[in-house]
Amino acid sequence: MTAGTHGVGILVFDGMKMLDLSGPAEVFSEANRFGAHYRLTLVSVGGKPVHTSIGLRMPVDGDARAASAFDTFLVLGGDPLPGSPVAPELAAAARRLAQRSARVASVCTGAFVLAAAGLLDGRRATTHWEHAATLARRCPSARVEPDAIFVKDGNTYTSAGVTAGIDLALALVEHDHGPDLARQVARSLVVPMQRAGGQSQFSASLQGPAPKTPVLRLVQEAVQADPTADHSLEALAARVRVSPRHLTRMFRAELDTTPGRYVELIRFDLAKALLDAGHNATEAAAKSGFPSYESLRRAFARHLGLSPTRYQQRFASTDRASRRPRTPARGAGAVTS
Template identity: 45%
Template sequence: MQRRVLIVVFPGFQLLDMAGPADVFGTATLIRRDAYQVEVGSVSGGHVTAGNGVPVVTRPLAEVTEPVDTLLVAGGPSVPERLADTALVGQIARLAGGARRTASVCSGAFLLAEAGLLDRRRATTHWLVADDLRSRYSGVDVDADPLYIEDGDVWTSAGVLSGVDLALALVARDHGHGLARNVARGLVVYLHRPGGQSQFSTAMRALTPRSEPLRELQGYIDANPAADLSVPALAARAGMSQRHFSRVFTAQTGMSPGRYVERSRADTPRRLLEVTGLPLDAVARESGLGSPETLYRVFRRHWRISPGDHRRRFQSKER
């Protein structure tokens, strides 16, 4: 029996918040015919225009009386003004009460919170609006770092394309990782990422330095994780004293040199595990981490999964 997925939208929603998950569920159904039935609903039904001007045909939410397996609420730039839409919030609350699970993409978490669905739950959203979610809804345990979070029967995800990661995780939960991997390949998505992975790569976490020498040094660090990246070595490369270098680097990137190096070295083994067959000791050396033991500690701290588990779940067979 097909699992019914209802995606809730509203005027000004983020098109990718709807289209990304819809394509994941749709591709799963092309591979396995009985996987999902996807519908898009809104308060009034009919054509609803996304924030980028693209219209989408929707079904009135009040007409949805049959069981819903997965209720998924999109986000978008118009969410702040939609929080006062009692009809929308009320329909979300009603439909969630009968759904097996409820999920949101990006700022759709605000609508779940407004409907009372995130009270005393851990949740995530786009990092840009996480502080607003935290301050507006004190009963929600907001974690702005993960790509997606599962807390009981409620799932929340981070910004925009993390909705694809969320949907792939739901497919994996329903039908196994094999189908989720095949869907990812069909959509030419790089890999199905675990929810515990951070929303940010090292480059995204750090500010871009104003100084050209520091921008070049930042690129050098990312490209050469196994090099000597100690503060004395980096300061010498930048032509500065160690004290001045540390102060300027921290001021212009938002993190200390040592913290930037550690995060950059944490990014490298993730890529190597996904696209190479190198043994763990070689991955550790290539990443500048020295030993498998250090690799394990750093990997668990940054990506919340062991190196071996990450490789087994997400390695591309097309390397």
């Protein structure tokens, strides 16, 4: 690398997510417009071209096994990674590149490659919310933080799903060049410097298999069938013919929660679906079983750090968003359609 150039080595492979590459690459490229000097190098095992998740053939600059040192080593994600073991040669390439680089980072499920290479042992990390539990099982010595947009632990960075690679790259630019340059990049790309809330605003709270215990499945089905009914601990216990204490023990043993919290999560997911469908917050509270808008607001604050209204604005229909009134430019008259 020439003096002042920051080398970014990017490990690619068949099935890599295209946006995992293009998002961070655009951030680094845009930063160069404002005075940074990032140089991107794509490497693969064997130096062979790879095919991306959308079928495009991607040429590379060289073989990961022969690459020189980088200032930042970045590994991308891909859909196959959580579902099957990482290829030994890919993990070995990541380990070698990490050893020769000052800083290590992954986008989305690229964390599985770092984990297979032993680079997340004893570290905090994150990945796409849908695969966080799998990563925690795959790398039990890591402390996986499923709600984080990105996590920094020493010189190792991991990011959440797909577009969170942009957040990660902005954080790296800010670390290298300060907040002013990073802010210029964010404004130019029309993205926030730091998005509000964590990954949980994008996830399904009860994603995962149904309870195995028949009694708990009956509780789940009863709440989903009529979320506005009385689902107090006593009412649920009477419905499934066990004592309240025994029902609580069953919830803690299998689901690591209480009946009350589980009922709230079912209602919370239903409220999100109602807001997504266009109901206002008061309607969503009533139809999902919350006794009032205020109780719904508190649930949103606990689970997402957002109000129901902010959540709905963030996930409104793109058609609705495109028809919002536009603010006139300073000094200009009102904009008419």
